[in-house]
Amino acid sequence: MKTGFKLHLFLGILAALFLNLLIYVTASQPPLLLLAASLTFVLGSILPDIDAPFSFIRRAFSGLLFLSLLLALLAVIFIYYPYLSALLVQYVSLGTIAHIALLILLALFISAGAVLFMNIIMPFHRGVIHGFIASFLYAASLAFLAYLFSLPLYQGLFIAVAGMLGYQLHIIVDIFGSILPGRR
Known part of the structure; x- marks a missing residue:
């Protein structure tokens, strides 16, 4: 199955909405924190394709x-x-x-x-940037940015984990896309 920008963006937005609903129901968080976490999640869901030549x-x-x-x-x-x-x-x-x-x-x-x-x-495409280690580096950079902006520790970690999960969603979708039959 072919995975592309639109699929990753759609799944990133869908998963971010689902996680926002889940977090809203289970643990009330400030709306701006949820927005920041959602944006880093969605960005993480499309960011690994930065190594694709024409993405x-x-x-x-x-x-x-x-x-x-x-x-x-x-x-x-x-x-x-x-x-x-x-x-x-x-x-x-x-x-x-x-x-x-x-x-x-x-x-x-x-x-x-x-x-x-x-x-x-x-x-090259689907090289080192398409790995789980890169998702941890993305999370670490988000946590560092949150620290620079003087966010409380739990908010910075919340945003960083959201971004990491979005990044890992992209990798998982690519893994399933490569093993599932469909047009290439």
Whole structure:
């Protein structure tokens, strides 16, 4: 059976809704915590396909990486322009507009290079990223983010476990998809 983005997204949303209902009935939790846990669960259910060459999540992540790096570099250029301009004058005797254009071009090349590097080093599809160890790393990164945002420990762990379960759902669906008959 062929598993794809739509199936993983559908099952991720369905499972997140089911878990929210189960948690609501058994242990009342704040709505924002449930929303954050649901989002990390659904993201986890589609995230392992970031290693698939033409997957939606990989294209979206590449675009997000490019845009965020470009904006960060442009902010650095804007903040430190007087220093960068003085440095450029020592090596390149161009006008102010040319210095700005050169810095923007450099920011574009660095951002594009980072995306290209990410796509080159990405492991093959259903490799190390499609494993249970990767789900634990995803959970650990979520717990670390929760810590950075000063969430209480149980809330951070709740969000991290939800994300890990979503990630593992993806892996389990892929395992069943590879052994069940159906179109490939």
